[in-house]
Amino acid sequence: MFNFELQTLNKMNNNISVTRKEHFNCAHRLHNSNWSNEKNANFYGKCNNPNYHGHNYNLEVTITGPLDEESGYLIDMKELSDIIKEEILIPFDHKNLNLDVEDFKNLIPTAENMAIVMYNKLVNRISNKFDIKIKLYETERNSVIYPA
Numbered sequence: 001m002f003n004f005e006l007q008t009l010n011k012m013n014n015n016i017s018v019t020r021k022e023h024f025n026c027a028h029r030l031h032n033s034n035w036s037n038e039k040n041a042n043f044y045g046k047c048n049n050p051n052y053h054g055h056n057y058n059l060e061v062t063i064t065g066p067l068d069e070e071s072g073y074l075i076d077m078k079e080l081s082d083i084i085k086e087e088i089l090i091p092f093d094h095k096n097l098n099l100d101v102e103d104f105k106n107l108i109p110t111a112e113n114m115a116i117v118m119y120n121k122l123v124n125r126i127s128n129k130f131d132i133k134i135k136l137y138e139t140e141r142n143s144v145i146y147p148a
Helices: 001-013 037-048 077-090 111-123
Strands: 015-028 053-066 132-139 141-148
Touching: 015 077, 053 077, 053 111, 077 111, 111 132, 111 141
Parallel strands: none
Antiparallel strands: 015 053, 053 132, 132 141
16 A cells, blocks of 8 residues: 555655755855955955955755655765765865865855855766755855755
């Protein structure tokens, strides 16, 4: 009976989502090199500090796709954890994004740009049968979702 009910539900909507949460810390400076120092200071405020500033980021990576009926998994969470660690945590954690992370040598490390960079790194490692969504919390009150 249960197996029949599960098969019936899967035919109605065979997609499911799982989310992996991670935490990391890094520093950055928001600064547009095409603008004057005055315009940068006025626009970015404290985030334009020439000596950088840091955040304690929280990251949620949500994977959506068809459930593998044989395993009962959408994706092996250990495998997802390892990919996030290799692609995001190791390169970003306790780094100065402007100075230490190649992705931001010519890209302003806003939370929006960070989410896009993270998404692109994960898309290259995770099967294209899945949809990926990034939610990056820069502070407890401010977060970015990509793609929207």
